[in-house]
Each structure stands twice: as structure tokens, then as C-alpha cells.
Amino acid sequence: MNFSEEQINRYARHILLKEVGGEGQQKLMDSKVLVIGAGGLSSPNILYLAAAGVGTIGVVDDDVVDLSNLQRQVLHGTADINRPKVLSAAESVAAINPDVKIIQKNERITADNAMNMIKDYDVVVDGCDNFSTRFLVNDVCVFQKKTLVSAAIMRFDAQLATYRAFPSQRGEEAGPCYRCIFREAPPDDQIPSCAEAGVMGALCGMVGSLQATEVIKEILGIGESMAGSLLVMDGLSTTFRKIAVKRDPGCPVCGDNPTITDLSVHA
Numbered sequence: 617m618n619f620s621e622e623q624i625n626r627y628a629r630h631i632l633l634k635e636v637g638g639e640g641q642q643k644l645m646d647s648k649v650l651v652i653g654a655g656g657l658s659s660p661n662i663l664y665l666a667a668a669g670v671g672t673i674g675v676v677d678d679d680v681v682d683l684s685n686l687q688r689q690v691l692h693g694t695a696d697i698n699r700p701k702v703l704s705a706a707e708s709v710a711a712i713n714p715d716v717k718i719i720q721k722n723e724r725i726t727a728d729n730a731m732n733m734i735k736d737y738d739v740v741v742d743g744c745d746n747f748s749t750r751f752l753v754n755d756v757c758v759f760q761k762k763t764l765v766s767a768a769i770m771r772f773d774a775q776l777a778t779y780r781a782f783p784s785q786r787g788e789e790a791g792p793c794y795r796c797i798f799r800e801a802p803p804d805d806q807i808p809s810c811a812e813a814g815v816m817g818a819l820c821g822m823v824g825s826l827q828a829t830e831v832i833k834e835i836l837g838i839g840e841s842m843a844g845s846l847l848v849m850d851g852l853s854t855t856f857r858k859i860a861v862k863r864d865p866g867c868p869v870c871g872d873n874p875t876i877t878d879l880s881v882h883a
């Protein structure tokens with residue numbers, strides 16, 4: 617380990633944990649995480665992953681900061697209104713931890729660029745706000761054997777899961793992908809967005825922080841993976857239910873006889 621004095625100090629509380637130690641901290645510093653979206657869920661993800669010393673963080677978002685974002689998107693400030701979210705994210709990360717390399721992708725992830733965008737990363741964080749992106753990212757993660765840590769939030773409700781549709785390095789069997797559970801994207805006009813339905817801002821902080829914790833666990837290979845579980849949270853009653861979910865051999869993308877073998881369904 618070649619830590620500088622400053623790094624030993626910065627990461628001291630991680631290094632003290634026997635499950636992390638110097639070796640785990642080095643793993644974090646060598647890791648590459650791609651965050652899809654720079655909004656409510658991605659804000660705590662990006663902040664905590666940067667603080668944890670994840671070496672490279674890619675951020676994909678084609679939006680600019682809007683005043684109505686600031687109720688929950690704690691990555692951005694009032695002075696960032698009308699500025700690209702990826703730029704604001706990069707500045708927030710640099711202020712927290714100059715060790716982190718941040719890659720700004722000021723564009724939408726699409727069927728044309730998704731394979732290229734994801735291929736160099738170890739773990740993908742889904743913090744997007746729409747189903748078509750969610751399914752696209754899932755399918756690419758299945759094709760490229762990437763671990764996908766996914767969360768979704770609406771009003772006072774949230775869900776969290778890790779999708780690893782291939783055996784882990786620790787020998788755990790393949791878990792389900794997003795499509796094993798949700799199969800197909802509903803028509804866009806049937807689903808209200810947070811802009812229409814509202815969302816409790818602080819809940820984004822809680823769920824996004826849980827998501828960042830799962831990303832860090834996956835990188836370190838510690839604890840019990842959320843692969844094979846779906847966590848359903850109700851913020852109004854403060855209840856958490858962890859539901860076992862299984863890989864579906866009939867899944868069109870990760871099943872035994874897949875019918876989706878490229879991204880043409882997303883074109």
C-alpha cells in the first residue's frame with residue numbers, strides 16, 4: 617500500500633474497520649463506479665462514494681440544475697441553477713475529495729452509447745427517474761456482467777436492490793436481473809413522475825445513502841449482498857421489508873433462452 621500521510625488520515629475510519637483495512641481502502645481507490653443521473657438518489661451516492669475514496673466516478677446526466685431540484689438534490693446549490701448537473705457534481709466532488717477522478721457525461725444514456733458508456737466500470741448505480749433508462753441500463757449490465765445497484769423513489773415509497781445476474785467472485789450464484797422481476801417497461805404515460813406525484817426530499821438522502829453503502833460492500837466483497845433481495849421502504853410508517861427475489865430462467869434477457877440479445881428493443 618502506498619498511501620500518503622494525507623490519505624492515511626483521510627481514510628483512517630475506514631482503515632480501522634477490519635472488514636475494510638488498508639487493502640479494502642486500496643480496492644475502493646482502484647474502483648470505477650458509473651452513476652446514472654445526478655439527481656435526488658444520485659446526490660448522496662456521489663457524495664458518499666467520493667468521500668469514501670472511490671477512485672473514478674462517472675456521472676451521466678444531460679440536465680441543468682433547476683430551482684425545484686434543490687429540495688432533495690444536495691449535490692447542487694443555489695448558485696448552480698441553470699448550470700449542467702454533471703459540472704456541479706464534479707465541483708462538489710472536487711471540494712470533498714481531490715483524489716477522485718470524475719468523468720462528466722453531459723448526455724443522455726441511449727441504446728447507441730450505453731454499451732460504450734458502461735463497459736469500463738466495475739459497478740453501475742441506477743439513480744435515474746424513468747423506466748426506459750432503467751431497462752436499458754439493466755440489459756447492458758446483464759450483457760457486460762456488471763453489478764447494478766438500483767433504487768427508485770416516489771412520494772414516501774422507495775425500493776432498493778442489487779442486480780448481479782452472474783455468479784459473484786465469492787462464489788454466490790447468479791441473482792435476478794431487473795427484468796426477472798419487472799419484465800417490461802410500462803408505457804410512459806401510465807407512470808407519474810416525481811415532478812407530478814412529489815417526493816419527500818430527505819427520503820432520497822436515506823435511500824441514496826443505503827445505495828452507496830451497497831456499492832461499497834460490492835466493491836469490497838464484504839457482508840451480505842443485496843443481490844437476490846428487494847428492499848421495500850415506506851417512509852410514512854418507517855417500515856422496511858426485505859423480500860427474497862429469484863432469477864427467472866424464463867427471463868427474456870438473463871434467462872436460459874434469452875430473446876433479448878442486443879439493444880434493438882431500446883432503439
Ligand code: ZN
Nearest residue numbers: 793796867870
Ligand atoms: Zn433476468
